[in-house]
Amino acid sequence: MKRDSRLSGVLHVLLHMAQQPGPFTSETLAKAMDTNPVVIRRVMAGLRDLGYVRSEKGHGGGWTLACDLSKVTLRDVYTALGSPALLAMGNRTEAPGCLVEQAVNAALDHAFQDAEALLLARLGEVTLARLADDLRKRLGSRKHQGIGAHHA
Amino acid sequence: MKRDSRLSGVLHVLLHMAQQPGPFTSETLAKAMDTNPVVIRRVMAGLRDLGYVRSEKGHGGGWTLACDLSKVTLRDVYTALGSPALLAMGNRTEAPGCLVEQAVNAALDHAFQDAEALLLARLGEVTLARLADDLRKRLGSRKHQGIGAHHA
DNA sequence: CCATCATGCAACATATAGAGTTACATGAAA
DNA sequence: TTTCATGTAACTCTATATGTTGCATGATGG
Numbered sequence: 001m002k003r004d005s006r007l008s009g010v011l012h013v014l015l016h017m018a019q020q021p022g023p024f025t026s027e028t029l030a031k032a033m034d035t036n037p038v039v040i041r042r043v044m045a046g047l048r049d050l051g052y053v054r055s056e057k058g059h060g061g062g063w064t065l066a067c068d069l070s071k072v073t074l075r076d077v078y079t080a081l082g083s084p085a086l087l088a089m090g091n092r093t094e095a096p097g098c099l100v101e102q103a104v105n106a107a108l109d110h111a112f113q114d115a116e117a118l119l120l121a122r123l124g125e126v127t128l129a130r131l132a133d134d135l136r137k138r139l140g141s142r143k144h145q146g147i148g149a150h151h152a
Numbered sequence: 153m154k155r156d157s158r159l160s161g162v163l164h165v166l167l168h169m170a171q172q173p174g175p176f177t178s179e180t181l182a183k184a185m186d187t188n189p190v191v192i193r194r195v196m197a198g199l200r201d202l203g204y205v206r207s208e209k210g211h212g213g214g215w216t217l218a219c220d221l222s223k224v225t226l227r228d229v230y231t232a233l234g235s236p237a238l239l240a241m242g243n244r245t246e247a248p249g250c251l252v253e254q255a256v257n258a259a260l261d262h263a264f265q266d267a268e269a270l271l272l273a274r275l276g277e278v279t280l281a282r283l284a285d286d287l288r289k290r291l292g293s294r295k296h297q298g299i300g301a302h303h304a
Numbered sequence: 305c306c307a308t309c310a311t312g313c314a315a316c317a318t319a320t321a322g323a324g325t326t327a328c329a330t331g332a333a334a
Numbered sequence: 335t336t337t338c339a340t341g342t343a344a345c346t347c348t349a350t351a352t353g354t355t356g357c358a359t360g361a362t363g364g
Contacts, residue, residue: 002322002349003242011256012244019252025339033244036324041340058332061339074259084322085240086267090155092164092185100171103287104163107226111274115238115267122263135255154320154351177310188353193311210361213310236351 006081009033010043011074011131014053018069018132023062046080070129075120077128086116158233161185162195163226163283166205170221170284175214198232222281227272229280238268 013029026037026044033040044063047053054066078084089112091105165181178189178196185192196215199205206218230236241264243257 003237004240004322005242005244006322007241008244008256008260011260012250012253015252015256027339037340038325038342039323041342042323045341055340056332057330057338057340059334059338061332063340074263085155087271088156088237088240089159090157092157092160098164099290100167100287101164103283103290104160104167106286107278107283108160108163111226111271111278114274115271118270119239119263119267122266126259126263131255131259134258135252138251138255156351158351179310189311190313190354191352193313194352197312207311208361209309209311209359211309211363213361215311 004084006043006084007074007078009035009039010047010077010081011128013040013044014047014065014077014128015131015135017053017063017065018128019135022064023056023060024064025062029063043081046082047077050076050080052076052080068129069132070127072128073124074126074128074131075124078120078123086119087112156236158195158236159226159230161187161191162199162229162233163280165192165196166199166217166229166280167283167287169205169215169217170280171287174216175208175212176216177214181215195233198234199229202228202232204228204232220281221284222279224280225276226278226280226283227276230272230275238271239264 012033016029016032017024026040029040030037040063044053044055048055052065052067052072054064056062056064089108091101091108093101093105096102096105164185168181168184169176178192181192182189192215196205196207200207204217204219204224206216208214208216241260243253243260245253245257248254248257
């Protein structure tokens with residue numbers, strides 16, 4: 001199966017938005033992400049529904065950050081995307097009658113649940129503000145460049 | 153993406169094989185797993201290459217366990233399958249030039265790697281022997297039944 | 305030797321889900 | 335009223351796990 005990159009993508013968008021005042025059109029963001037405006041709208045829809053961003057139509061419209069970046073974690077963003085599957089593996093059958101399969105599922109579920117819980121916990125530890133801080137460090141002394149400057 | 157159930161499936165096969173002496177034909181195993189013989193051969197191929205099972209052609213042929221069940225962990229089995237992706241999510245771009253994307257990747261990679269490491273560690277803690285023990289407990293006082301008895 | 309049985313494997317079909325694209329409706333600003 | 339921008343449905347494309355068919359290879363038993 002293809003690897004889900006929506007979380008990675010939407011974080012990229014949010015971090016770009018945090019670098020300068022908005023609003024940003026889906027078109028602008030799509031160019032920076034080398035993708036399609038509709039894809040941007042699609043992944044941003046969940047964030048809008050939870051109030052993390054706002055969208056405006058018409059002239060001067062576009063996307064704006066609408067939350068305290070120090071209050072929103074990567075886990076919140078993940079949830080806003082609809083909590084897609086974290087693990088690429090799963091059990092063959094969820095509620096098997098076969099005792100052999102039950103034993104296998106029990107062992108695997110234990111490992112799977114631990115891993116999922118850890119991943120969610122790690123995502124919950126990182127706020128968007130901390131991500132922006134990290135980015136500021138990476139930018140270092142280099143003059144701040146507008147969105148799109150890093151991209152072709 | 154569809155959920156990968158190969159590990160779950162091959163463990164089911166191995167555990168069935170541990171319940172009674174072999175050999176077992178792909179056909180028999182496929183029936184117990186409600187799938188196709190070729191699928192069995194496909195997932196078993198990696199195990200055979202690592203010497204965990206043996207396969208014989210012709211009359212009286214089929215699959216036989218060829219390892220010490222207390223020495224082989226679920227992680228070993230996972231590796232034998234070719235170490236397929238554990239996480240359903242990944243970074244949009246692996247080696248991005250964009251500093252924003254680098255910051256995002258760094259944060260996510262940290263969480264991803266922790267989760268993967270934990271999952272592998274958990275799988276490494278469980279041996280096939282322990283799985284078989286657990287199954288024995290589940291079977292309880294109930295008389296042992298031949299392969300296929302639990303299935304339609 | 306030959307028929308049968310079983311694996312090995314290539315090739316193709318199917319199903320699912322993320323990602324990309326097109327088209328059009330809705331609504332806001334100039 | 336024209337233009338701009340989002341909202342959304344409905345496609346296409348792609349990757350991957352899974353299912354299936356067909357045939358080659360090799361071992362067993364007659």
